[in-house]
Amino acid sequence: MALPEEDVHMIIKQVLDETVGANATYTHKDSVQWNQKAVEQITKKLVAAGKPYKYVVTSSFLQISCGSGLNVSTISYWNKVTDFSYMYRWEAKTMLAIVYVFAIAI
């Protein structure tokens, strides 16, 4: 069985808290680095759980400055019994992170 949703949320929250922190200020250069690092760490922890899955991790950081709207949607074409998707939304003072994890059974 795939990882339970809470565990994946825990991993994502932990990683983002570590790499970015709630009080960080958004600059574009930093955010690119944080983003890459966060995605890398999340993948690493997922793989460390040792489940027979292929993983796809996508993470989007958005600066919160002028109240712009954002809309994300996903659609998949797969076996819904074995494959899972997880979404986590993380917020800091000046930015918003939306992380999607897809686990595809091998």
Place this chain on the structure above:
Amino acid sequence: MEDANNRNFVLRPTPGQKFRPKAVTAMIQEVLGEKLGAVIAYDENEADQASRDISAAIREKLKGLQLPRYKYIVQTMIAEQCGNGATTAIQCVWDEDCDGFLSQRYVNGSIWCEVLVFAVFHY
């Protein structure tokens, strides 16, 4: 090496049935242009509907490629354009040989839209 569906044990797609991101980019741009070409201002409800429509349309087109044993994930992001920063990072743990990914962006005066497509081969 006929149709991959007819073989019992399949580890690789046949060369003709492999997912090739480059072959799909034009099709995605077409869908985006069609669905977002008329959008002048960002509207929350419209964006919600539009992103669903786009994802669904792209999925149908991907299905139309008739590649056996491929699973698809389509992620559509629509945001208002007002000068704020955004970055997307992606990491995948998969079989580089047969799985593929592509991202396409569509920008006009008031919104930007980014589409990520992942194709994963199922053994």
